[in-house]
Amino acid sequence: KDVFKVSILxxxxxxxxxxxxxxxxFYSSDKETLLANLRVALGGYAAEKIxxxxxxxxxxxxxxxxxxxxxNMVWRLGMGEGFIGDYFxxxxxxxxxxxxEKLNSQTREIIEKEYKKAEEILKKHWDLAQEFVKILxxxxxxxxxxxxxxxxxxxxxxYSHK
Numbered sequence: 001k002d003v004f005k006v007s008i009l010x011x012x013x014x015x016x017x018x019x020x021x022x023x024x025x026f027y028s029s030d031k032e033t034l035l036a037n038l039r040v041a042l043g044g045y046a047a048e049k050i051x052x053x054x055x056x057x058x059x060x061x062x063x064x065x066x067x068x069x070x071x072n073m074v075w076r077l078g079m080g081e082g083f084i085g086d087y088f089x090x091x092x093x094x095x096x097x098x099x100x101e102k103l104n105s106q107t108r109e110i111i112e113k114e115y116k117k118a119e120e121i122l123k124k125h126w127d128l129a130q131e132f133v134k135i136l137x138x139x140x141x142x143x144x145x146x147x148x149x150x151x152x153x154x155x156x157x158x159y160s161h162k
Contacts, residue, residue, distance in 0.1 A: 031079050034069060038114040039121065041066035046119040047129065070110045080106040128154040 029037070041062045048055040074080035075087045080103060087095060087103060122129055132150050136142055142150075151157060 031073070034073055034077075034079070035110075035114055038066055038069055038110070039118040041069065042111070042115045042118045043122065046115060046122050050119065050122055050126070066111060066114075067107075070107045070114075073110060074103050074106045125154065125156070128156070 044062050045055055045059040048059065074083065078084040078086070083103060083106070087099075128150070131153075135146070135150060139146070148157075
């Protein structure tokens with residue numbers, strides 16, 4: 001997905017938001033795209049941990065998105081290791097505690113793995129992150145061209161996950 005706007009203006013209790021649009025005209029996502037979205041959702045948490053060593057309650061919405069996405073990947077989309085199918089369709093009484101634990105374990109593993117990747121990306125490009133924050137604090141909102149300019153300066157596309 002391309003990020004077309006970033007804002008830190010307070011709207012309805014939301015402290016900041018990243019607006020993205022689907023690349024081209026695709027509205028379904030493959031596993032790699034979903035994992036990249038997970039890294040984005042966990043990026044604020046990772047950045048707070050890197051910069052301050054602690055986190056704030058500002059990550060609650062990001063965590064809700066990350067947990068929901070990882071849970072659906074494993075439980076509904078067949079993206080867990082060795083578990084194919086939509087387990088939401090099974091009657092609850094037909095899902096054993098062992099199976100629930102295995103699916104939940106995979107959900108946790110995906111989140112932990114993508115958090116580590118988000119942290120690595122931020123550490124590798126910390127100068128870019130700091131510059132981005134400085135400019136965002138000054139302007140409060142950045143559109144696609146402004147975002148692209150910052151990333152181009154550092155030799156990256158705004159949607160790169162390398």
